[in-house]
Amino acid sequence: MIRTMHTAANTLGQLQVQLDTISNNIANSNTIGYKTKQANFQELLYQQFNNDQQDQTLRQSPVGIRYGVGAHISQIQSNESQGSLQMTDRNLDFAFTKSNQYFNVALADGSTAYTRQGNFYMSPQGDGTNVLVTSDGYPVLSANGTSVTFPDGVKDFTMSxxxxxxxxxxxxxxIQFDLAVTQITKPQVMEHVNSGAYISLPNNLDEIGYAEEEILTDLQGLNRNEVSMQIGALESSNVNLSKEMTDLIAAQRSYQFNSRAITIGDQMLGLINGIR
Structure with a gap:
């Protein structure tokens, strides 16, 4: 019974991560540029108990009892499929029309984050200049790694x-600026920053066995022709609410099942302890 309770408890902790992932997807269903995440499970190790070696019955499974110790999340995978485009006719709204391409923005600590959220704004600096920023106030970076800064008196904006x-x-x-655009070839390695629309490189790249150039490709120079975006539009999140609600119900049922297993194991231990 104790083994059963440990097995259920192991799975419960991982199911909570899945529930958190689904909740995050639902909460960001209206977030521009958000990419849905999916938690994939893998069974933990099994133990083989060969307690019936004399059994001569023909079977396809191994002789004996295989006893598992629960399940764990092997990967939280990002779905990079293209979201639908919302036409806004606003000249500072930009949407990528290819997957895995991201704008570069500067965070408050000086590091670089990546986003597909293209609703930008002018931020007056008080000295006659403006900086192009995201809806959260992060400066948008140009191809040379500096913020996009331009004088007052702007008539309008166009984008190639x-x-x-x-x-x-x-x-x-x-005045022309080549916006910094990065192709992220391994989005599963990236980490979330602040809200769901920003991602960054993890701090432990050496530990997970990747080099930065294996994950990020700056689309500059000859690679610039690979960039594809549209002005006056925004990319919606690719969250499928129907699927998320179905997954949420299934995860809740699994949670209830494993909780019940712990309860029954506790009751059985109580019965054993009550034997005189």
């Missing part, structure tokens, strides 16, 4: 499909 931002003025002046 390859990610070149044109800042237009009434006198005909045009």
């Amino acid at each position: 499909q390859a990610g070149t931002l044109n800042v237009n003025y009434d006198d005909g002046q045009v």
Whole structure:
């Protein structure tokens, strides 16, 4: 009974992670550029008890009893499929039309994060200049790694499909910025930062056996033609609420089943202890 309770307890902890993942997906179903996550389970080790060696019955399974010790989450996988585009006709809204491409933004600690959330704004600096920022106030980076800064008096903005931002003025002046765009080839390695729309490199790259160049590819120079985005549009999250609710119900049933297993094991131990 104690073994049964340990097995159920092991699984309960992992089911809680799955429930948290599903809840996070549902909470971010309206977050621009959010990519849904899915928790994948794997069974823990089995023990083989060969207690019936004399059994001569023909069977496909091994002779004896195989006793598992629960399940654990092997991977929380990111679904990088393209979300639907919402047309906004706003000249500072940008949406990627290819998967795995991300804008670069600067966090408060100086590190770089990556996002597909393309609803940008002008942030006045008080000295006659403006900085292009995300909806959370993070500066958007240009291809040379600096923030996108331009003078006041802007007439409008245009964007080429390859990610070149044109800042237009009434006198005909045009200032161009190549926005920093990164192709993330291994999105499963990335970690979430703050809200669900920002990801960054993990601090333990050496421990997990990856080099930065194996994960990130800056789309600059000859690679710039691979960038594909649309102005006046935003990419919706790719969360399927129907699937998430179905997964939530299944996870809750599994949680109830394992909780019941602990309760029954406790009752059986009580019966044994009550024997005189």
